[in-house]
Amino acid sequence: MExxxxxxxxxxxxxxxxxxxxxxxxxxxxxxxxxxxxELSGGRMEWTDGMLYPxxxxxxxxGYVEARWEVAGSGRRRxxxxxxxxxxxxxxxxxRQWQAVDATLRGIWKALSIFxxxxxxxFATPLPQGA
Amino acid sequence: xxxxxNTVTLEEQIDQWRSYLLRRQAIHSVDVAELEDHLRxxxxxxxxxxxxxxxxxLVAVKRMGALDALSREFAREHSDRLWKQLxxxxxxxxxxxxxxxxxxxxxxxxxxxxxxxxxxxxxFGMDLKENESFYARNLSLFVLxxxxxxxxxxxxxxxxxxxxxxxxxxxxGVFANVYPFASPGSTESLTAxxxxxxxxxxxxxxxxxxxxxxxxxxxxxxxxxxxLFIYYVLIALGGGVLTAFLMxxxxxxGIDAEWFIQSWLIPCGAAGAVLVASWLVEAKQSVIENMxxxxxxxxxxxxxxxxxxxxxxxxxxxxxxxxEREVLIAFDLLLxxxxxxxxxxxxxxxxxxxxxxxxxxxxxxxxxxxxxxxxALWAISARITEFGFTPNRVAALGVNxxxxxxxxxxxxxxxxxxxxxxxxTDLERWQTNYLPVYAVWAAIVVIVFPxxxxxx
Numbered sequence: 001m002e003x004x005x006x007x008x009x010x011x012x013x014x015x016x017x018x019x020x021x022x023x024x025x026x027x028x029x030x031x032x033x034x035x036x037x038x039e040l041s042g043g044r045m046e047w048t049d050g051m052l053y054p055x056x057x058x059x060x061x062x063g064y065v066e067a068r069w070e071v072a073g074s075g076r077r078r079x080x081x082x083x084x085x086x087x088x089x090x091x092x093x094x095x096r097q098w099q100a101v102d103a104t105l106r107g108i109w110k111a112l113s114i115f116x117x118x119x120x121x122x123f124a125t126p127l128p129q130g131a
Numbered sequence: 132x133x134x135x136x137n138t139v140t141l142e143e144q145i146d147q148w149r150s151y152l153l154r155r156q157a158i159h160s161v162d163v164a165e166l167e168d169h170l171r172x173x174x175x176x177x178x179x180x181x182x183x184x185x186x187x188x189l190v191a192v193k194r195m196g197a198l199d200a201l202s203r204e205f206a207r208e209h210s211d212r213l214w215k216q217l218x219x220x221x222x223x224x225x226x227x228x229x230x231x232x233x234x235x236x237x238x239x240x241x242x243x244x245x246x247x248x249x250x251x252x253x254x255f256g257m258d259l260k261e262n263e264s265f266y267a268r269n270l271s272l273f274v275l276x277x278x279x280x281x282x283x284x285x286x287x288x289x290x291x292x293x294x295x296x297x298x299x300x301x302x303x304g305v306f307a308n309v310y311p312f313a314s315p316g317s318t319e320s321l322t323a324x325x326x327x328x329x330x331x332x333x334x335x336x337x338x339x340x341x342x343x344x345x346x347x348x349x350x351x352x353x354x355x356x357x358x359l360f361i362y363y364v365l366i367a368l369g370g371g372v373l374t375a376f377l378m379x380x381x382x383x384x385g386i387d388a389e390w391f392i393q394s395w396l397i398p399c400g401a402a403g404a405v406l407v408a409s410w411l412v413e414a415k416q417s418v419i420e421n422m423x424x425x426x427x428x429x430x431x432x433x434x435x436x437x438x439x440x441x442x443x444x445x446x447x448x449x450x451x452x453x454x455e456r457e458v459l460i461a462f463d464l465l466l467x468x469x470x471x472x473x474x475x476x477x478x479x480x481x482x483x484x485x486x487x488x489x490x491x492x493x494x495x496x497x498x499x500x501x502x503x504x505x506x507a508l509w510a511i512s513a514r515i516t517e518f519g520f521t522p523n524r525v526a527a528l529g530v531n532x533x534x535x536x537x538x539x540x541x542x543x544x545x546x547x548x549x550x551x552x553x554x555x556t557d558l559e560r561w562q563t564n565y566l567p568v569y570a571v572w573a574a575i576v577v578i579v580f581p582x583x584x585x586x587x
Contacts, residue, residue: 029168030165030168030169031168031169031172031173048194048195048196048200049169049173049194049195049196050166050195050196050200050201050204051196051200051201051204053162053165053166053169053205054204054205054207054208054209055208057162057205057208057209057483058208060483061208061482061483061554061555061556062554062556063553063554063555063556067483072168074171076168076171077164077168078168079164079165079168086553086554
């Protein structure tokens, strides 16, 4: 597994649909969401853990997700997030936009017909062990 | 691997980390609890993978991100928590102290400048007593450009923004002085009343700086305006006491100080106080934190009760409104008060909280105000042609329509929020997006009304 350096704007823009899509599957909490992102991206996307929470709070403020506190098995209080119907509608909207971006880029890459290997060694940094 | 000694150190380390986080104003304890749960989960995972507690703690903390960056992100999302420290925490407290001092210096310098500026026309023979209308029209121009300058300096706005801020001020100066007003007349007093409103939005652009395009930035400006008003009233009260003593004490030695108070103390003090109050709002946030929302919470129930009782009495007795000529202005003021109550409770509310009884109260307040105003408008529309379209009445009618539209849509958004069909953010966005409407209307009154009504 290799992590890539991502453009900050790209991380910021993609965090909303990624978090909403993960929550659309089932309710979750911060740590599990980050684990899920790592799994889904094959370890290529690694967020700074703390940065997820302001994102979750923003989605909560916008009414896309709802939060509740639950006592986890360990006896600790844990904040769970659930997607709302507004959040689902927004996810559909985001999905349409990202598909358009994706389709456009695919077209351009094809037209360029230059081979760009994914996860080039120049950009790759080794993952801190223990993940 | 986990000896008791190690566990203790881990707990201690977590305690220390928690207390570091709690010191950040942008991160509330409830968020710290959330982050701590994350940290513990991460540590447990790393220890399962074979790390010793110390290592696991270090890696987990590293992954959480640098505290400064983290609290900056929290501050950006929860800007209401530290809306007055717009420039997010210079961590060195000495540097912060120096910042506060230079702020104070610039603010007092500008306050003195405002005090001198208001006396400047006198050098050219424009006496305050004989040219009251000149001073009334230009009042905001003595103070607001300096306030704008203060924020340009404070927010370090670039050379690109400054012309955009200067343009409305220059335009205001032109429109306040080129029209051949029939003095004293309605259009002249309308200009005196509306020019500050139009210019206030220019101040807002300077205040919010690059954040004017954001809902949070404009909301901060609304908060600032409310707090400034309260500080200004407090300073004015203090000034009143000072004036009273000054009069009384000099009277005892047979000197009449009234000329000094009339032509120096009151005008210079009133002008300078705007700058001082603006600086105080930003610098002394912990002294009177969010006074406007507190007053709002106190008075919303009373105003709601008043309006509901009035409506009930109106229906019960079947009395018609006694439509006087100036009744529209009274109802405009009522809507302004209701809007203020709504605005300042919106500005203080955490958008993430679910709806509560106070929200229902707000809706009752807004809806009853709309009904009362509708009754008044209906009563007055029957007789408006009889009264004739004077500039005052058209202006009052325009303000009424603007406020009515704002409150009506606010009520819709609020009810949607109560029924969980929408989020509170929609209401915030509506209120902050509406700000330019007031400025545009005020500009229309200043620019279009005088020529249309023949400068009467």
